[in-house]
Amino acid sequence: MAQTLLITWRETLEAALIVGMLLTYLGRSGQRAGIRYVWLGAGGAVLAALGCGAASGDALTLLGPETQELLQAGILFLAVGVLSWMVLWMGRHARALRGDLQRKADRALAAGRLLGLAAIAFVAVFREGLETVLFLWGIVVQSGTGLEVAPLVAAGLAGAALAVGTAWLFFRGFAFLRLQTFFRVTGVLLLLVAAGLLASGVNKLIGLGYLPPIVPQVWNTAWLVRDGSPLGALLSALVGYRSRPSLLEVLAFGLYFPPMLWALRRAEGAAEAARSDAARSAA
Amino acid sequence: MRFQLAVGALGLAAALGVARADDLTVPVAVHDAGFEPAQVSTPSGARVRLEVSNETAAAIEFESFELNRERVVQPGQKVAVYLSGLSPGRYEFFDDFHPERKGVLVVE
Numbered sequence: 186m187a188q189t190l191l192i193t194w195r196e197t198l199e200a201a202l203i204v205g206m207l208l209t210y211l212g213r214s215g216q217r218a219g220i221r222y223v224w225l226g227a228g229g230a231v232l233a234a235l236g237c238g239a240a241s242g243d244a245l246t247l248l249g250p251e252t253q254e255l256l257q258a259g260i261l262f263l264a265v266g267v268l269s270w271m272v273l274w275m276g277r278h279a280r281a282l283r284g285d286l287q288r289k290a291d292r293a294l295a296a297g298r299l300l301g302l303a304a305i306a307f308v309a310v311f312r313e314g315l316e317t318v319l320f321l322w323g324i325v326v327q328s329g330t331g332l333e334v335a336p337l338v339a340a341g342l343a344g345a346a347l348a349v350g351t352a353w354l355f356f357r358g359f360a361f362l363r364l365q366t367f368f369r370v371t372g373v374l375l376l377l378v379a380a381g382l383l384a385s386g387v388n389k390l391i392g393l394g395y396l397p398p399i400v401p402q403v404w405n406t407a408w409l410v411r412d413g414s415p416l417g418a419l420l421s422a423l424v425g426y427r428s429r430p431s432l433l434e435v436l437a438f439g440l441y442f443p444p445m446l447w448a449l450r451r452a453e454g455a456a457e458a459a460r461s462d463a464a465r466s467a468a
Numbered sequence: 469m470r471f472q473l474a475v476g477a478l479g480l481a482a483a484l485g486v487a488r489a490d491d492l493t494v495p496v497a498v499h500d501a502g503f504e505p506a507q508v509s510t511p512s513g514a515r516v517r518l519e520v521s522n523e524t525a526a527a528i529e530f531e532s533f534e535l536n537r538e539r540v541v542q543p544g545q546k547v548a549v550y551l552s553g554l555s556p557g558r559y560e561f562f563d564d565f566h567p568e569r570k571g572v573l574v575v576e
Contacts, residue, residue, distance in 0.1 A: 188567060250547040254539065316529070316540060320565045323526030326543075392537050394491075394517070394550035401553045402536070412533040429536050 186340040189324070193344030194351070195413075196317045199422035200227075201352035203309040203378060207302060209356045210275065210371050213364060222299045226306030233311055238318030254393055257312070261386035264308040267301050268379040269445060272372050274298065276452035317345060351419075372449050374423065380442040381425020384434040391431060398431035405429050491517040491550070496571060498522050498530075498541070498563060503571035512556045512575045521546040528569075532561035535573070 204227050211219040248256070321341045325334055359367055390396040407428035410417045420426035425438070492514045497504045498521065510516050520530045522541040530549065531538040541547050554575045563569040
């Protein structure tokens with residue numbers, strides 16, 4: 186039962202962290218309109234995952250295992266694209282927001298950004314949600330083998346709730362940060378998440394035989410952080426941690442993260458320049 | 469020119485370990501009791517196509533930290549997991565949804 190709890194905790198953690206990060210960001214920047222869209226995306230994903238889980242015998246099998254995995258990789262790359270775009274946009278706003286935040290006035294967000302927020306929440310929750318549903322559904326299916334189902338399913342759901350709690354605690358820890366620092370940290374964290382998702386997508390294509398690993402195992406840090414451990418799961422959710430990555434995954438991470446970090450710094454800098462320009466022309 | 473580039477890219481991809489026709493197929497089935505066989509071996513340097521079939525009534529997740537692979541397999545389905553360039557050694561794998569089911573790939 187503890188095992189069931191740990192499994193759903195791990196499966197749900199990444200989604201909870203991403204959604205938590207978006208909600209915290211929107212809350213602290215006073216962009217309340219966006220919050221509803223994040224919940225809409227997350228809620229829609231839970232329903233979609235439940236629907237797919239219920240239909241897993243038919244709908245998913247119909248696609249074929251290879252197509253399913255390709256679809257997953259495609260979704261990951263899409264998520265990387267949308268996340269990158271959102272982070273740069275957040276960066277441009279981070280500094281401009283500074284002055285009038287205390288009012289917590291509702292800020293109008295363009296329709297595209299709202300959809301972007303909903304899309305990220307949907308993708309994050311759907312991906313992990315589907316696995317959780319399949320796993321819990323499996324427990325129900327196996328009830329014939331003499332397992333007591335109800336406590337196991339309850340443990341599974343408790344694991345998911347615990348993941349949400351973990352994410353909440355994680356962001357509570359951010360509350361003490363000054364707003365500007367908070368925005369900076371959120372931006373960098375989301376870029377790390379995106380880099381991890383990119384590496385995961387690449388890992389899937391390697392497993393499918395579409396891409397070469399180049400070197401199957403560049404290093405092994407299992408002695409430091411084991412993949413299945415709570416810390417390993419947290420790092421995996423945040424930065425796509427794996428103890429034994431292939432060279433291609435490391436390259437994907439390394440070619441994505443530094444340039445994006447640079448672009449984020451530039452976006453923040455541009456926002457600052459625009460602000461002081463505006464201040465100067467007003468004076 | 470474009471054709472030569474394409475051939476070159478394919479050749480490079482093959483040399484680096486992308487799937488191709490002469491991959492060594494290694495079947496592993498998942499039953500309620502566990503992996504069958506629980507130990508498989510392959511020669512080192514081979515491109516391996518590990519064929520995981522789920523013969524239970526519930527979804528499984530083939531997972532290996534040592535091989536850096538994870539893959540959900542629906543009941544009754546068979547998936548191919550590609551592995552290449554592995555150095556000799558023991559690589560454990562398990563079913564993440566039922567961690568008591570374990571197996572090992574031995575690269576000789």
